[in-house]
Amino acid sequence: MRKRRWVWVAALILLAAPLPAASLAAEIARLLDASTATRTAFWGIQIADLESGRTLYELNPERAFVPASNAKLFTTALALVRLGPDFTFQTRVLAASAPDADGRIAGPLTLVGGGDPNLSGRDIPYRMGSKGGNPLAALEDLADQVAARGVKRVDGDITGDDSWYVWQPYAEGWAVDDTQFDFGAAASALSINDNTVSLAILPAARAGDPAELVLDPPVEYFRIGNRVRTVPAGGPREIHFERDQGSREVRLWGSIPVRDRGETLLLGIEDPAEFAALAFRQALETRGIAVAGEARVRHFSPNEADNLKQGAPAPYPEGIELARRISPPLIEDLRVTDKVSQNLHAELALRAVARARRGIGSREAGLEDLQAFLAEIGIDPQCCDFTDASGLSRLDLLTPAAVVKLLRYMYASPARDNWVSLLPVGGRDGTLSARLGEGPAAGRIYAKTGTMSHVSALSGYAHRRDGGWLAFSILVNNYNARAAEVRGAIDRICTLIVE
DSSP states (O other): OHHHHHHHHHHHHHHHSOOOHHHHHHHHHHHHTSSHHHHHSEEEEEEEETTTOOEEEEESTTSOBOOGGGHHHHHHHHHHHHHOTTOOOEEEEEESSOOOTTSEESSOEEEEOOOOTTBSSOOSSOOTTOOOOOTTHHHHHHHHHHHHTTOOEEOSOEEEEOTTBOOOOSOTTOOGGGGGBGGGOOOOSSOBGGGEEEEEEEOOSSTTSBOEEEEESOOOOSEEEEEEEEEOTTSOOEEEEEEOTTOOEEEEEEEEETTOOOEEEEEEOSOHHHHHHHHHHHHHHHTTOEEOSOEEEEOOOHHHHHTSOTTOOOOOOOOEEEEEEEOOOHHHHHHHHHHTTOHHHHHHHHHHHHHHHHSSBOHHHHHHHHHHHHHHTTOOGGGEEOSOSSSOOTTOEEOHHHHHHHHHHHHHSTTHHHHHHTSOBTTTSGGGTTSSOSSTTTTTEEEEEEEETTEEEEEEEEEOTTSOEEEEEEEEESOOSOHHHHHHHHHHHHHHHHO
């Protein structure tokens, strides 16, 4: 009986022991050879033990891959280290002079953006499943402050000023279609509701009538031609959308059945500062403040940036401050950025670093600081090539070894706890909420996802069942199969390394 008990205990010890490197290599090789989809894809993998520093497995670790949103690991690490978790943004309302005795502003009002990514209805801190609230709440708060100063009339224009950052709304390597939708929204220092408008297309009550359209936020920015007709229940549901590059003209046509659930399009805003000025003017007028002028915009163009004297900071508007809004701490936004893979917020974080460190909020200055950061932590610049901050660009390139080196550095840094808290957790939240939710890996993978056409990525940390921590990077390019099949193989590798 005693001998049998020792055999049983020994078996448990063997099951609990980490998988030897040779066995891990064999298991991963078997996985990658299991289907045509995985066998024909281009895989880059590196897995390292964080305590010993030993590399447990690697495949093409020094080859360059399109990383998709794994690029956000570098952007958010840079922002966390350079700016600190408590960094904040300010949005202000300025006037050339204070209101007179009758509450009159004898000139324009300027809504000045300071790079706050969360002038929206988003719940902060991040909570999985949160529905958010009023997307114009921040602007309405500023309008309330202006009204509280006794302002009754503005004789001039309402100007949306986003000159805190250089006006570079899109990055090289983004597809034309990207910029039409929420995931490719224009980057601006004055960003409202993630620079996105929700357009809901709903059936009318009676067949034959035009479909109903609902905008959120309800600001008249797009010009919409609606030729979608309501058809009887059971009829075809065919909604077509067209929008020219750089245009606010939206064309809709097709059919939608009575009592259909409808369809929602998330449209990227072409000029966020102008949209903000329109929405702010609307908020002022709702509060009984008459505005004589128009909604206008002030950008700081790349040409103006080029003409600055060497080392001179970019200009910033001055005036009598009538209202101010201070953002939540940066750590809360970085958590949103990585958890839900928010492209716009990554772009804004890069520009925030550039403005704070180099005096000018341009993409180029941010990327220069990123390259300096990588050199400081020992990553060869030849291993990384960034043209944006979010990974939406098809021109970005990374090696798995560079990703793991970043993960090792951040894990060993004083920022470790904050850093790990940014990442989606398998089966728990963010972009991993519906993955790795069952089995040994549930709640043990802290990693950033990455997805675009023919690209799938997952890089981060695995908390092993024996208590140890691993850093890993899995980058997959050039697959010609359903993305779910490749993601499934990635998840199975995660399960292997957790066990």
